[in-house]
Amino acid sequence: MKKYILYLLLPSFVLTLFAVNMGFSHSNSAPVIDCTSCHQGKLKTDIVSISGLPKAYEPGMTYKLTIKISSDLEAMGESRGGFALQATGGKIVITNKKDTQYIEKFLTHTLEGSKSRSWSFSWQAPKTGDEVTLTVMAIASNGDYSAVGDLIGAQSYAIKALKK
Numbered sequence: 001m002k003k004y005i006l007y008l009l010l011p012s013f014v015l016t017l018f019a020v021n022m023g024f025s026h027s028n029s030a031p032v033i034d035c036t037s038c039h040q041g042k043l044k045t046d047i048v049s050i051s052g053l054p055k056a057y058e059p060g061m062t063y064k065l066t067i068k069i070s071s072d073l074e075a076m077g078e079s080r081g082g083f084a085l086q087a088t089g090g091k092i093v094i095t096n097k098k099d100t101q102y103i104e105k106f107l108t109h110t111l112e113g114s115k116s117r118s119w120s121f122s123w124q125a126p127k128t129g130d131e132v133t134l135t136v137m138a139i140a141s142n143g144d145y146s147a148v149g150d151l152i153g154a155q156s157y158a159i160k161a162l163k164k
């Protein structure tokens with residue numbers, strides 16, 4: 001399942017190479033959801049988690065969620081981490097404008113938010129009752145202002161609606 005997600009994300013690789021060539025730099029947000037296309041750190045899927053998610057959601061209900069990175073990796077600079085999150089349904093609601101922002105199709109950290117390793121937001125479940133997948137990719141950074149030596153985590157959650 002997790003491998004499958006990475007394959008889905010592969011097309012972004014080409015775009016990413018382009019961005020790298022242009023000297024893209026971004027402690028202030030993630031350019032695409034697939035961090036591994038630039039960050040060559042170790043992929044340790046279980047360092048990232050989302051808390052506050054229900055096992056099954058109540059259609060239309062809003063849930064307060066928190067993305068958290070657990071890692072011993074120490075940061076020598078200001079940047080401690082970052083993330084990108086995508087939901088296939090419902091609505092992502094920003095609750096902390098200082099640390100998070102919505103860019104194109106995903107939620108990501110701001111420059112201020114890269115000093116943290118946990119980020120909160122809300123998610124309003126769809127009214128239709130469709131199954132939704134939330135995918136998050138996050139980085140525990142070593143704060144050296146480079147894409148090297150960081151740890152990468154990825155996690156995805158499939159949530160169905162409560163049966164009435």
Ligand code: HEC
Pocket residue numbers: 016017019020024025026027028029030031032033034035036037038039077079080081082083084114137138139141142143144145146147150
């Ligand atoms: C286009 C290539 C590229 C992609 C894709 C990418 N990054 Fe980066 N990232 C970089 C580069 C280059 C730097 C170093 C320059 C900088 O700090 O802006 C960096 C730095 C960072 C830093 C600061 C690191 C430090 O040690 O100071 C964080 C945090 C970060 N990225 C998070 C992410 C996350 C989270 C993702 C995926 C959701 C991601 N990045 C995807 C290229 C990328």
